[in-house]
Amino acid sequence: EDALAKIKAAGTLKVGTETAFAPFDFIDAGDHVGLNVDLFAEIGKELGVKIEWVALPWDGVLPALEAGKFDMVAGPATITKARMERYRFTAPIAEATVAILKKASDKAITKPEDLAGKAVGVGKATSQLAQLQEFSATLPKKIDVHEYVSFNDAYADMAAGRVVAVANSLPNIAFVAKQRNGVFEVVLPPFGKKSYFGFIGTKDADHASLIDAVDAALIKMKGDGRMAKLQEKWFGTKFDTPDSVKDPAF
Amino acid sequence: MMFDPKVILDHLPEIASGALTTLWIWIVGMVLGIFVGFLVATGRRYGGRFLDIPLGLVVEVLRGTPFLIQIFLVYYGGPYVGVSLDPIPCGLIGLTVYSAAYYSEIFRAGYGSVPHGHVEAAECLGLTRFQTIRRILLPEMALIVLPPCVNLAIILLKESAVLSIITVPELTATVSAIGSAQYAFLEAIFVLAVIYWVIVEATAWAARKTEARLSRLRFSAP
Amino acid sequence: MTLPAISISKLVKRFGPNTVLSDINLEIPEGKVSCLIGPSGSGKSTLLRCMAFLEEASEGMITISGEALGYFERPDGQRERLPAAQIRTVRSKIGMVFQQFNLWPHMTALGNVSEALKTVHKVPKREAEDRAMVQLKKVGLENRAGHYPSQLSGGQQQRVAIARALALQPKIMLFDEPTSALDPELTGEVLTVMRDLAAEGMTMVVVSHEIGFAATVGQQISFLDHGKLLFTGAPSDVFAKPRHPRLEQFLDTYLDRGASMLA
Amino acid sequence: MTLPAISISKLVKRFGPNTVLSDINLEIPEGKVSCLIGPSGSGKSTLLRCMAFLEEASEGMITISGEALGYFERPDGQRERLPAAQIRTVRSKIGMVFQQFNLWPHMTALGNVSEALKTVHKVPKREAEDRAMVQLKKVGLENRAGHYPSQLSGGQQQRVAIARALALQPKIMLFDEPTSALDPELTGEVLTVMRDLAAEGMTMVVVSHEIGFAATVGQQISFLDHGKLLFTGAPSDVFAKPRHPRLEQFLDTYLDRGASMLA
Amino acid sequence: MSFKLFFLLVKAAGWTLGISVISIVFGFLLAVVLSAAMLSGKPLYTMPTKLFISFFRGVPLLVQLLLIYNLLPFIGINVPSVVAAIIGLSLCTAAYQAENLRGGFESVPRGLIEAADMAGFSQRQTFLRIKLPIALRLTFPALVNEAIMILKSSSLVSVVGIVELTRMAQDLAASTYLPLELFSAAGLIYLIICWSVALLSSTVERALPGAIK
């Protein structure tokens, strides 16, 4: 019997995540909330199981998935070629294209190209970092890239003034800008290649039916408008996402 | 999970540079910390109440809070009060101040371990306070403070990993970044374990040698 | 008569609320051996330490060959502290030998004796060591110069401590129970050195449990009890009967020991 | 005549290459006070520790009231170690009082005295403490039962140490310089307790620098020098002239002190 | 920063305190065993103990925790977060405490043990009734220092999924974007805990009988 059957028999689906990743997963006044929480609540209903959350710092999440500490990972993570070699992603749940967050008071930056020669913060070993470096190469003057262990440190450093902008996926920085209205601002349009966020599972045969079932549930929610409503709730906007990503842009 | 040594070999130069960064920040921060710590202990001993009480308070605050939080507040909070430091200087200052708090306590105990009579003998012979510290107190406490100093050095080495949150490219951050970029977590953990272990054992070995030499030099036949 | 080597007047010493020395008046004659005896806790060490300015008296005055030590008395009777440099000058006339020797363990015997010559008096290393060797020879330890304190017997350590004090050519030597940390047989070595010093006319003040030494070498004996100087005089006066009842009781403790088998 | 309390034959003790006791033959008579005297380093402590089996002799035999201690001699002359339980049984006849008292600092006086009764002899707590109190009363410390060693004077500590040894009702008490860590005035307390024990007929072996005590209380005196037993006999023989030249020289050290002012 | 946020930090501090205290107790018990093994002098016991101490002192706690949490499942032991955290902290602190205690055991004056020999104590009785209490008394300040270190190091257990004080501050900072306020508050809470421990221990130390002068 495979993973899905075991999960149904036990009645709980264990999902690993990191809770410092607003608006997907975060702690709001002590409660674990976010798009992931709402989406998995619906997935749970579709599969007929309860959801059990395991929160870890991001460094620990994927090793723990491989160690079998939980059945899949919410996250989500940007779907990339390299990652698809090691993991299986679900249907996309949001756009992940990289854009710029800057201080609202900073009038010198109006478009991504204005970053040439400036200091910009980004997370260490992320797909956003790769995108920013690629973008930097196209500019007349290189961007001074600062790498942080977490994006939250990058925001703190922008507030402290060491970097003028932070490059991150659109949904995330849109949420930051909304939370610190008047302090931070998103610079449109996004400069990165179009990319998407998906949940993560393992590639082994045992788990294939589980991810298939989650995919089916997500596509069903997209069809009946529940997905759009939740995106609206957490991002203030909704995204057009394909049913599956076979060939990511990078 | 599979163990793939290729990941390590491919990134040897980055790993080595991370290790070197950790090593030099650790050594410089520690040496400065020992120096400042000694000054603090001396100030507290001879400076009267007006130096002893405030310094004691600062030492206790530094020892009572995690290094992570201190370094975060200094680096990200500093600019709000007009102190904007670059990562490496900030990391060095942080490590120096944090270790100075601990080292000052070690030296305070060191001062206490020298029999008061030895100081009185110096006083009777007319040595000034500075001469007494330099010629009598320091050499006499050297052997006693060496083991705790080494212990602290080892703790500091591991604490220095915290500097990654202020973007210092030290060993732990470098290796775990390689781990997550390549999804090679097992390999990363392994590399970290081995490198730190080697540095710690080398330090402990050097300390044992120094201790043996010190005690041979000072208290045995010429 | 010459000026007394040390003159103590109306000295009071308090530790917090406890008065451990009250109204001490004492003159230490020059060129003689003075002994302080008395039961444990009577204040002998404290009085000696006041003479070396290791303790500061709470009241009263001490003069060394007529010069004020630590404090001088203003015409209005108030005491005022002297500048540190002046204290050092007066104190340089005094050498102190501690009960626990207090040799510096990280220096050889020669290092211990020559250290102050080098650092305080800026004597060049070679000369300082030559002068130190002279003192070590005087206490019979020229062949132990390179030994560290931990490699010397108790008696040898105490003799190095004496040489260390002598190297600075003090006019007065203070000894605080110089032999009580020693084995009976080691005691002999140190007492011999002290007898030699006495013979040379060194002014010495000795706190001692060695009643035998006090009786044979002491030229003035002072008996302290509960912080009071009960008696000062020549040995013949001190040991002659009838004695002060407290002194009688004190001496009995000793006579009980060591003496009874002489019969 | 009864069996000797302790009988030592052909005992040799080496530490590495150094022979510190050579060919010791000694009998400690029952119910008497035997004293070991001799210069520092002569091996007194080592001999006493051999009697308590705190040191294992390198050669030779010790018997306690006729029972072999630690080793027994096989018919072919080879020594063989006894089983641990048997060593404990023989050793239980011996009480030891150390120079440095060695009281357990984390227990009160009562705790120190009653501890072995409780843990080793499984005496119920109440009874053990009652029996401990009897011993404390004997050394005059019933009102110090609840004090920790650090709260007692040296003399009181040493008396607790004696009570601790007595509580196990040994047949023989060994004392290693029981007063040399004490101030002269505190010494008296301990010597009084020892005199009382002697009067009760306890077999005692005392290593002592207190020649006075040895001369007045000791009934057998042994003089050790350089690991050799030079002389054993009654006090009158030991102190009578003419003496063994080494003993003469040794006693002189004492006579020099304390005695000379008796004249 | 609202009172609500502060309250959440205090609640997370409960985890910090709880996990640390349990680990300190377990670690201490293990340390007693380890130090006894070191003192035995038998290579059969000392060799593995030396290896244990070398590993747990030489390798960062973070790595130890990741190993316990993610590697044990591969040999069929799936430890829950809390257990992994307690195991990791206990083993690490045990290595340090064992060294402290060994120093303590070695400085128990020889004469006190001889006194126990004379009173007929067995080896086990001597260890439990004499050596251990005295070694404890001698090393008490060092043991407290190590306990405070562990309190602070416990922030690393978030890698196995426990939201203790530091992690809670990070989580809250990630949604409120008020990192400075949250980290200052967390620092204050650590300070209060550490000072309380230090104060309590110095009171206990004064009350403990048996200082060796």
Ligand SMILES: Nc1ncnc2c1ncn2[C@@H]1O[C@H](COP(=O)(O)OP(=O)(O)OP(=O)(O)O)[C@@H](O)[C@H]1O
């Ligand atoms: N630093 C101090 N603080 C408080 N009290 C002290 C201090 N030094 C000495 N005393 C007290 O002063 C009194 C006299 O002590 P002192 O050492 O002078 O006696 P002593 O005659 O030398 O005794 P002993 O023969 O035992 O050496 C004692 O009661 C002692 O407790």
Ligand SMILES: Nc1ncnc2c1ncn2[C@@H]1O[C@H](COP(=O)(O)OP(=O)(O)OP(=O)(O)O)[C@@H](O)[C@H]1O
């Ligand atoms: N554990 C040891 N290892 C090596 N040598 C030792 C040891 N214990 C004692 N000795 C040596 O044995 C000799 C006799 O020592 P012991 O302590 O028995 O002398 P003692 O007569 O008691 O002297 P004292 O009067 O100074 O106490 C000394 O030379 C000493 O250095």
Ligand SMILES: [Mg+2]
């Ligand atoms: Mg004194």
Ligand SMILES: [Mg+2]
């Ligand atoms: Mg001895």
